[in-house]
Amino acid sequence: MAAALYGDDGFFRRERPADHFRTSVSASPVFATAIAQLVAGVDKALGHPDVLTVVDVGAGRGELLSQVFTLLGRDSRVRPVAVERAERPDGLDPGIEWRADLPDEFAGLLIATEWLDNVPLDVAVLDQDGVARYLLDDGELGEPLDSADAHWVERWWPLRVPGDVAEIGLPRVQAWADAVGRVTAGLAVAVDYGHTMADRRPTLTGFRDGREVEPRFDGSTDITAHVAVDALGVPVLKQREALAALGVDGARPPLELATTDPAGYVRALSRASQAAELLAEDGLGDHWWAVRTVTIEWTPWRLSQSWTR
Ligand SMILES: C[S@@+](CC[C@H](N)C(=O)[O-])C[C@H]1O[C@@H](n2cnc3c(N)ncnc32)[C@H](O)[C@@H]1O
Structure with missing residues (x-):
């Protein structure tokens, strides 16, 4: 990446x-x-x-x-x-x-x-033995996660069953x-x-x-x-x-503005739709x-x- x-x-x-x-x-x-x-x-x-x-x-x-x-x-x-x-x-x-x-x-x-x-970032996948491994760009599983990544995954994105995926x-x-x-x-x-x-x-x-x-x-x-x-x-x-x-x-301007100030109404409408x-x-x-x-x-x-x- x-x-x-x-x-x-x-x-x-x-x-x-x-x-x-x-x-x-x-x-x-x-x-x-x-x-x-x-x-x-x-x-x-x-x-x-x-x-x-x-x-x-x-x-x-x-x-x-x-x-x-x-x-x-x-x-x-x-x-x-x-x-x-x-x-x-x-x-x-x-x-x-x-x-x-x-x-x-x-x-x-x-x-x-x-x-x-x-x-x-790297992607982790839980393998069939319950080990979280790096996903390689050819779709194969690589090494087990290093301890910093493993710790992050455990805390923020726990993997529960084989095949589960986490973005580290x-x-x-x-x-x-x-x-x-x-x-x-x-x-x-x-x-x-x-x-x-x-x-x-x-x-x-x-x-x-x-x-x-x-x-x-x-x-x-x-x-x-x-x-x-x-x-x-x-x-x-x-x-x-x-x-x-x-x-x-993002609220639309009041419709009365269209009669009193048509150009101002169009500007306000455009601002509101952008908002x-x-x-x-x-x-x-x-x-x-x-x-x-x-x-x-x-x-x-x-x-x-x-x-x-
Ligand atoms: C999705 S674009 C967002 C551009 C702009 N901030 C916006 O919101 O329209 C992400 C930009 O971050 C730049 N970028 C990513 N990592 C960077 C880094 N470590 N240092 C400087 N620029 C980085 C990329 O080159 C890219 O131009």
Whole structure:
């Protein structure tokens, strides 16, 4: 999976994510508006520091940061940083820093939309003797799990009968912990599709040209698996709750507006339908937001650790 996605000729080295699947970022500019609100809240909570860093991990082609930086009026205190394995795209706002690795430390907001689902993982299968083994890409079973993976599976995705499959989420937990550990003050948010113990299920799949396809390990498809969000060790909430608290509202505008201000009505209707897509049941609204505050008390949400169940 690592080689297929990020090797020299890997899928994400060549392909633009928005050409192959729809994320909250690519779905509508309403998402960037909400993230700009979040940045403003973090800025206030940090007491309007001289430098407010906004790091987007797995930034795609910088679409989210470009919009957020514009919405914030290119505030000279804001340092937008895109962390991305792909090359810097032509024409990107020169005010946006582009790098392959996370900065060592920073204060501000760390945002990662649909990053963790693309952090490579291994798949475990319980064999006929009750031993959990790695699934190889030719479909055969390989070595028994090492102790770290075995421990993770036992805690977060127990295998009960021969043939049971688990997607070993430990690399996501480690990637998230590493990213959060670099935030000296502020907020870290990962937005992704996921599951919890209540609805754990194998999800590994591929995407290409807007369609779900059999995952291929030759760099020709995206390869993705849902994130075991409860294992991240931080409060989680659904995107529809997270965005509602940031003012995203999918309600249609009142019909009277159509007579008093037809153009305004059409604009409001378009905004509402874009918002509705981000909030949709069985759609983007079901995505999880994993949230970690660092030194600040503020978030737009009333977070409860019990949401990690
Ligand atoms: C599914 S796309 C999401 C793009 C964008 N965030 C969005 O929501 O539309 C995942 C992106 O994460 C990038 N990525 C994955 N792991 C990464 C890592 N460790 N460092 C930098 N970029 C990474 C991939 O190259 C890809 O562009």
